[in-house]
Amino acid sequence: QVQLVESGxxxxxxxxxxxxxxxxxxxxxSDYYMSWIRQAPGKGLEWVSYISSSGxxxxxxxxVKGRFTISRDNAKNSLYLQMNSLRAEDTAVYxxxxxxxxxxxxxxxxxxxxxxxVSS
Amino acid sequence: EIxxxxxxxxxxxxxxxxxxxxxxxxxxxxxNLAWYQQKPGQxxxxxxxxxxxxxxxxxxxxSGSGSGTEFTLTISxxxxxxxxxxxxxxxxxxxxxxxxxxxxxxxIK
Numbered sequence: 001q002v003q004l005v006e007s008g009x010x011x012x013x014x015x016x017x018x019x020x021x022x023x024x025x026x027x028x029x030s031d032y033y034m035s036w037i038r039q040a041p042g043k044g045l046e047w048v049s050y051i052s053s054s055g056x057x058x059x060x061x062x063x064v065k066g067r068f069t070i071s072r073d074n075a076k077n078s079l080y081l082q083m084n085s086l087r088a089e090d091t092a093v094y095x096x097x098x099x100x101x102x103x104x105x106x107x108x109x110x111x112x113x114x115x116x117x118v119s120s
Numbered sequence: 121e122i123x124x125x126x127x128x129x130x131x132x133x134x135x136x137x138x139x140x141x142x143x144x145x146x147x148x149x150x151x152n153l154a155w156y157q158q159k160p161g162q163x164x165x166x167x168x169x170x171x172x173x174x175x176x177x178x179x180x181x182x183s184g185s186g187s188g189t190e191f192t193l194t195i196s197x198x199x200x201x202x203x204x205x206x207x208x209x210x211x212x213x214x215x216x217x218x219x220x221x222x223x224x225x226x227x228i229k
Contacts, residue, residue, distance in 0.1 A: 035218075045156075045164065045207055047218040059216050095163055100218065102172055105211030106154040107218075110163035 002026040002109040004096045009114030016086050016118070022096030022111060030054075030074040033100055035107060036081045038092035038116075042057040046092075049081065050100060064090075086118045122146050122212050123219035132229040139195040141224045142207035148188045152211040155184055155193045158223075161206045167206075168193065195226075203228055 007047040008020040020036070049060045049070040058070055069082040079096055093115050097107035123146040133139045143153065151171040166175040168184035171191060181196040185191040195202055208221040 026133070044222050045209075045220040047220070050216075050218075061217070098210065101169075104154075105152055105218070106166055106169045106209065107156075107164075108166050108169075108175065110165055 002098065004098065004109060005109035006094065006111045006114040009094065009116045011117045011119065012086055014035050014087060014118055017082070017084045018086065018116060020081040020083065020094055020096075020114060022118070024077045024079065024096075024098075027098070029072075029077040032098050032101070034066075034072060034079045035097045036070060036079075037095045037097050037107065037110075038090075039095070039113070040092040043092075048094070051079070083116070084118075087119050089106055089119045090116060092116060093105075094097050121217070122149060122210055122219055124210055124219050125225045126206075126209055126221040127143070128210060128224060130225045130227060132227055133198050134229045136197050137229075139198055139202075139226055141185075141193040141195075141206055141226070143191040143193070143221050145189045145191075145210055149210040149212065151187050152213075153184075153186070153191050154209045155182075156207045156209065156220075157202075157204045164207065168223065183204060198226070202226065 003025045005023045036048040051070045067085045071080045093113040095113045096111040098109040099107035125144045127142045153171045155168040158164040172222045183194045185192050205223045205225045207223045
């Protein structure tokens with residue numbers, strides 16, 4: 001079955017950096033677009049970024065553009081999010097999600113998330 | 121930028137009753153609308169896509185309708201496991217942005 005397992009979260013100071021990873025299994029990773037979606041404590045969902053199956057197409061939400069970098073390694077079935085210049089408002093659970101699924105533009109499988117806390 | 125709103129913010133329903141949740145987009149999103157369910161401490165789960173198509177394994181008591189700017193998620197007979205927060209999500213063609221609504225919490229009356 002499809003599994004997405006995030007790692008790399010933790011406590012970081014404002015202005016610091018963190019790299020999140022997502023290990024995928026149970027499907028052909030290289031066939032799918034992948035995304036990061038976050039949820040601040042007690043708040044709703046915010047799409048952060050997506051990357052195409054080959055890695056050639058990438059988009060970011062305006063709130064993270066220029067600070068975050070999404071990437072993938074299809075040989076390792078892994079997705080990454082490099083987060084730089086972190087701010088308090090980046091504090092959230094970060095989910096790795098499969099999608100947007102072609103034609104339907106939805107996220108059909110999600111990991112359990114990894115918590116990123118930005119605080120001094 | 122397309123803004124999504126959901127109503128009500130909280131819906132109190134008795135088990136076995138029908139629940140009707142609304143989602144509105146600030147401009148037309150055609151049928152590019154999905155619904156997700158999230159229980160405390162869990163990741164969201166896809167329920168409905170294309171405004172009305174149930175995702176794999178989703179029970180028939182969940183149904184979606186609407187197009188353009190007005191959408192509805194109906195749970196025909198609430199089960200104990202359905203008490204959760206429900207989010208709608210739209211896809212905007214250009215720029216490619218995915219926006220979620222603020223959510224509707226369905227709790228036990």
